[in-house]
Amino acid sequence: MTIRHVDNPCPTSGSRPSAEGVKARPLLNRLIESRRGNVLPILAASILPMAAMVGGAIDMSRAYMVKSRIQHACDAGVLAGRRAMAQSTYTTAAEAQAESFFDVNYQEGYNGTTDVSFDSENPTGSSKITGSASAEMPTAIMGMFGYDTLTIAVSCEAELNLTNTDVTFVLDVTGSMAETLTNADGTSAVKLTSLQEAVMSFYDTMANAAAGSDARIRYAFVPYSSNVNVGELLYDANPEWLVGGLVGDSWNYRSRVTFWQDCEIHGATGQVSCPSSRPHDALTGGTNTTASACTTWGRAASETSTVNGVTTVTTYDRFSWQGRDTRWNNSGTGQCLRIRTRRVTPNHLRPTDTSVARIAYGRGLVNYPTYDYVRSIKDANPAVFTPTEVNGSTSRWGGCIEERDTLAATEFASTRNGITADGSLDAHDLNIDDAPTDTATKWRPFWREVYYRSTNANSLISLGNAACPAKARLLAEMTQQQVNDYVYGLRAVGGTYHDIGLIWGARLASPQGLFQSVVNEVPDNPGSVSRHMIFMTDGQLDPSWSSASIYGIEQDDRRIVGTSGNSTDQDPRHRDRYLAVCQAIKSKGIRLWVIAFGTELSADMQTCASSGSSFTADNADELNSAFENIAKNIAELRLTQ
Structure with a gap:
């Protein structure tokens, strides 16, 4: 079918234009009005x-x-x-x-x-x-x-862009942190000093990120070695969480007990004899007199005195030498001894005249009252006499603890109900959230001055092996100066127990735990809270066999390895404990960062950390970079335009 365009046969109104008029009109107008083929001109x-x-x-x-x-x-x-x-x-x-x-x-x-x-x-x-x-x-x-x-x-x-953030530092302050590392530029730095500088750099990065915002940033600190210093936190929260929080409380320590021997001074010769070995008695003194006067002496009145809660009763009696081992001398005069007996209750003080006292020690589990010792953590309360010493020395609780009851288990797991030990929930030391209800679930004061290895007078557990680090701190907003004062007050001493630091880091950070009123404190702004834990260590596990720690003296108490275990069983059991704690921390929605400083980033450490949250640092510069990278990740670096 062919389609043709033709002119309209019906003219429009008006007369038909002339040929001259048509030629005079513009080309474009004529193309528009034309009904003939015009595609090519339009296309052009x-x-x-x-x-x-x-x-x-x-x-x-x-x-x-x-x-x-x-x-x-x-x-x-x-x-x-x-x-x-x-x-x-x-x-x-x-x-x-x-x-x-x-x-x-x-x-x-x-x-x-x-x-x-x-x-x-x-x-x-x-x-x-x-x-x-x-x-x-x-x-x-x-x-x-x-x-x-x-x-x-x-x-x-x-x-x-920083949201409300809680950061809990779990910091290794063991003795090896006093060592030095060499930086890339050849300079050297003490590891603890490098840690202190890195924490301050972290603080500055976080503060800079929060500048101009209403974000709340809080910090908690748990320095750890073979113990943690959480005693005052527990005492302030509830004294009854401690064995020593109630009058009459006592605890068994691996210690030594002091025994006194009753000794007699013979008036004629000055000879000292000690026929018996009864504790807490000392007989001293003696006076020469004539035979006739020996029987005329009367009994002197007894004396009683009490100083610092120690009661001393002194009695006097005459004593006839007839039939005894002292002979009459050539002058015909006799010797008569007047006996002074001093009975001290409790008698842990050396008698004034030491020449007539004989001291012996016995070692084992010794039960000591702990109520006054626990109260001594507050400066307003007096120190207590150290029960193992005979020189009148005193001691005051520094805040470190013995953990609550545990199980000498070999398998540990983090479950919905808590950490299990060989399938049981009775390892109370691994219970992060529950408050104490009885002696088995209470914490005990670590009494460093009474731990003895043997009956030898010089075998007191030394300071380095019975370390008590700086006090832990609950979550709180802190100024730069407050953080500076705290971290530069840390000291390097003691052995390496990762499980101890992580357990108490978890307890301070847990929204369901002992300090949940602090953890769950609502910020002034309506934002959510991001929770982080930074675990830094400079070494692998190094639990002690013979030193006093948060688990007592393992070679004697065997709370970790059990009666059939030995020292080689310690490392794997402490490792499995801390890995179970790591898993429990992460299950609470806390991002766990791990930094290995001057040591290998082991497979265990990487397992402990949250995904993509482990670092290794061989020197001070790398440690500082690790802390800064963590801060920048926490602060969520982002584009705003």
């Missing part, structure tokens, strides 16, 4: 507009690709610059890092671009890094319309 007339439209689309598509690429590079640059920004200062090195990341992500010449530029800066008074980037892109088609190049410009911005 539309080529230029169509070329402009298609060319514009092509060049705009190229421009969009360039803008997307340069925006990505700009974002990468400011993120890198903000991450490299140290202690609120945008250094030349940080700026160079930003430039380097931009260059890696956008190379000049992409899509023919030239004059590529990137600039970044830290606006005064802010924690942001802002950037701008631009490039000139030559057009492919739009040049024929007078647009030879297009300028592509973008801006970008990055900052650390």
Whole structure:
């Protein structure tokens, strides 16, 4: 079928135009009104507009690709610059890092671009890094319309956006932290000093991220070695959580008991004889007299005195020498001895005249009252006499503890109901959340001055082997000076018990535990709380066999290895304990970061850490970087524009 265009046979109103009039009308008007074939003229007339439209689309598509690429590079640059920004200062090195990341992500010449530029800066008074980037892109088609190049410009911005955050530091302060490590530049630094500086750098990074926001940042600290110092935290929370919180409380310590011998001084010769070995008695003194006077002496009145709760009763009696081993002398005068008996209750003090006292010691489990000793943790209460000593020395509780009852188990697991030991929940030392209800579930005061290895007077467990680190601190907002004073008060002493530090880190951080009223304190802003734990150690497990620790003296008490175990069983059991605690911490929604400082990042440590949260540091610089990287991850570095 053929379709033809023909003129309308019906004329419009008015007269038909003349030939001259038609020729005089513009061509375009005649084309519009024409009913004859006009496709080619119209197509020819539309080529230029169509070329402009298609060319514009092509060049705009190229421009969009360039803008997307340069925006990505700009974002990468400011993120890198903000991450490299140290202690609120945008250094030349940080700026160079930003430039380097931009260059890696956008190379000049992409899509023919030239004059590529990137600039970044830290606006005064802010924690942001802002950037701008631009490039000139030559057009492919739009040049024929007078647009030879297009300028592509973008801006970008990055900052650390911090939410409410709780950070619990579990810090190894064992004796090896007093050693030195060599940095990459050849300088050396004490490991503990490096730790202190790294913690302060961490604090500054977090404070910088929170600047200008209402985010709440709180810190808790658990320094650990072979013990932890949590006694005052427990006492303040509830004294009855301690064996010693109630009048009449006592605990058995691996110690020694003092025995006195009753000794007599013979008046004629001054000879001392000690016929008996009864504890807590001492007989002293003697006076020469004539035979006739010996029987005329009367009994002197007894004397009673009480000093610092120690009662002394002194009695006097006459004594006839007739029939005894002292003979009458050549002058015919007799010797008569007047006996003074001093009975001290309790008698742990050496008599005034030591020449007439004989002291012996017996070692074993000795039961000592703990009520007054526990109360002595407060300066307002008096110190107590040290029951193992005979020189009147006193002692005061420093805050370290013996753990509550445990099981000498070989398999440990973190379950919904708690940590099990050989399938049982009776390992109370691994119970993170439950408060004590009886003696088995209470903590006991660590009494360093009474632990003895033997009956020898010089075998007191030494300070380094019976360490008590600095006091732990509950979660609290802290100023820079407060953190500085605390971390620079740490001392390096004692052995390495990872399970101890992590158990108490968990107890201080748990939203369901002993200190939940502190942990769950609602911040002033409506934001949620992000919880983190940073576990730093400079060594592998190193539990002691013969020193006093949070588990007593293992070679005697055998709370970890049991009666059939030996010293080689300690490491694997403590390792399995701390790995179970790690799992329990993570199950509470706490991100667990692990730093191995100057030691191998073992498979156990990596298992302990949350995913992607373990670091190794061989020197002070790397330790500082590890802490800063953790801070920046916690602060959630992100783009804001």
